[in-house]
Amino acid sequence: MTQVPRPHRPRRAAMKLNERSLAFYATCDTPADNEGFLYKKGGRHAAYHRRWFVLRGNMLFYFEDAASREPVGVIILEGCTVELVEAAEEFAFAVRFAGARARTYVLAAESQAAMEGWVKALSRASFDYLRLVVRELERQLEAVRSGGAAPPRRPRALPPKENGCAVWSAEPAAATAPAPAGATPGSQPGPEPPPLPPRRRASAPNGPLDSASFAQLHEWYGQEVRALRSQWLKSQAQPEGGGEA
Amino acid sequence: MRYNEKELQALSRQPAEMAAELVVKRRLVKLVVNFLFYFRTDEAEPVGALLLEHCRITQEEPSGFSISFLEDPERKYHFECCSEEQCQEWMGALRRASYEFMRRSLIFYRNELQKMTGKDPLEQFGISGEARFQLSGLKA
Numbered sequence: 147m148t149q150v151p152r153p154h155r156p157r158r159a160a161m162k163l164n165e166r167s168l169a170f171y172a173t174c175d176t177p178a179d180n181e182g183f184l185y186k187k188g189g190r191h192a193a194y195h196r197r198w199f200v201l202r203g204n205m206l207f208y209f210e211d212a213a214s215r216e217p218v219g220v221i222i223l224e225g226c227t228v229e230l231v232e233a234a235e236e237f238a239f240a241v242r243f244a245g246a247r248a249r250t251y252v253l254a255a256e257s258q259a260a261m262e263g264w265v266k267a268l269s270r271a272s273f274d275y276l277r278l279v280v281r282e283l284e285r286q287l288e289a290v291r292s293g294g295a296a297p298p299r300r301p302r303a304l305p306p307k308e309n310g311c312a313v314w315s316a317e318p319a320a321a322t323a324p325a326p327a328g329a330t331p332g333s334q335p336g337p338e339p340p341p342l343p344p345r346r347r348a349s350a351p352n353g354p355l356d357s358a359s360f361a362q363l364h365e366w367y368g369q370e371v372r373a374l375r376s377q378w379l380k381s382q383a384q385p386e387g388g389g390e391a
Numbered sequence: 392m393r394y395n396e397k398e399l400q401a402l403s404r405q406p407a408e409m410a411a412e413l414v415v416k417r418r419l420v421k422l423v424v425n426f427l428f429y430f431r432t433d434e435a436e437p438v439g440a441l442l443l444e445h446c447r448i449t450q451e452e453p454s455g456f457s458i459s460f461l462e463d464p465e466r467k468y469h470f471e472c473c474s475e476e477q478c479q480e481w482m483g484a485l486r487r488a489s490y491e492f493m494r495r496s497l498i499f500y501r502n503e504l505q506k507m508t509g510k511d512p513l514e515q516f517g518i519s520g521e522a523r524f525q526l527s528g529l530k531a
Contacts, residue, residue, distance in 0.1 A: 164441050203490035279513075
């Protein structure tokens with residue numbers, strides 16, 4: 147990467163940051179976007195420390211404990227990718243940044259559900275992602291207001307489920323819904339097929355469109371599929387109703 | 392407070408929403424997401440950055456403005472623009488630059504679209520259930 151040439155100067159102090167404002171943002175009384183205890187790995191060969199984490203906007207703050215008034219530190223999440231990792235610690239995941247000598251933050255939750263919640267929340271936390279969504283909604287609202295002449299452009303058409311219901315939703319589907327007549331031949335009422343991951347635009351949620359490599363997108367979709375699959379497998383272990391009224 | 396400085400520096404090199412030379416101390420100022428970076432005009436790395444959450448942008452004289460923060464309203468960061476027009480443009484951009492402003496906009500558009508079409512526009516993104524986008528998040 148070519149740097150802009152700069153005049154030779156003695157090594158400068160660290161970048162100034164309005165830390166009081168950051169601390170204020172961390173501790174203001176609006177509900178956090180996510181919070182909870184996570185284990186944070188100190189460095190490559192260091193131990194894990196249990197910290198209270200608070201996600202607000204595109205900032206992930208961490209505190210000594212839940213009662214602390216001032217964060218120990220903050221991870222600015224813009225441009226990161228979030229992945230599951232193999233680690234000695236259970237329920238581990240990583241917040242990774244691109245670039246030479248970039249830091250990777252390895253974190254571990256205290257349960258599978260907490261881990262999935264954090265991975266989801268962190269991968270959609272960036273300002274860039276939010277801005278994408280807002281611009282799309284702005285566009286849709288404009289289209290509707292100007293008489294709705296053209297239907298809103300869908301990022302991608304949602305494929306129908308086997309029983310004819312079109313929309314995938316976050317709630318588990320009712321297992322007792324009967325299949326309508328003329329549905330997929332051979333389908334029977336009973337457990338729903340595993341839900342499809344939500345459709346998204348081609349751009350990764352945490353970075354500019356042209357910097358998302360196929361590997362990143364593949365890994366990102368893959369982790370969603372893995373998470374959904376394990377949810378579905380769990381729900382299969384405890385059938386809901388299974389055809390009984 | 393510790394923070395990932397390398398990543399913040401990398402962010403300062405990303406495409407800017409806006410960038411210009413604004414005076415008092417002749418700084419290059421660059422708005423990227425919810426950060427305002429300021430540089431000495433001949434340097435590639437920023438002198439500093441301001442996180443633009445819970446801040447107030449106030450006009451000062453004809454072509455200047457100041458930024459102050461909710462937790463310390465007396466402390467003002469002053470910026471002098473080269474024209475009233477540039478000043479208005481920057482004030483508008485900075486007021487819209489916070490994550491919280493973006494969140495409120497999303498909630499507003501979602502609500503409007505829901506009223507007009509009967510459908511939740513966030514479903515296509517798979518984020519309709521997220522607590523951070525609920526209407527109750529809008530404060531009076």
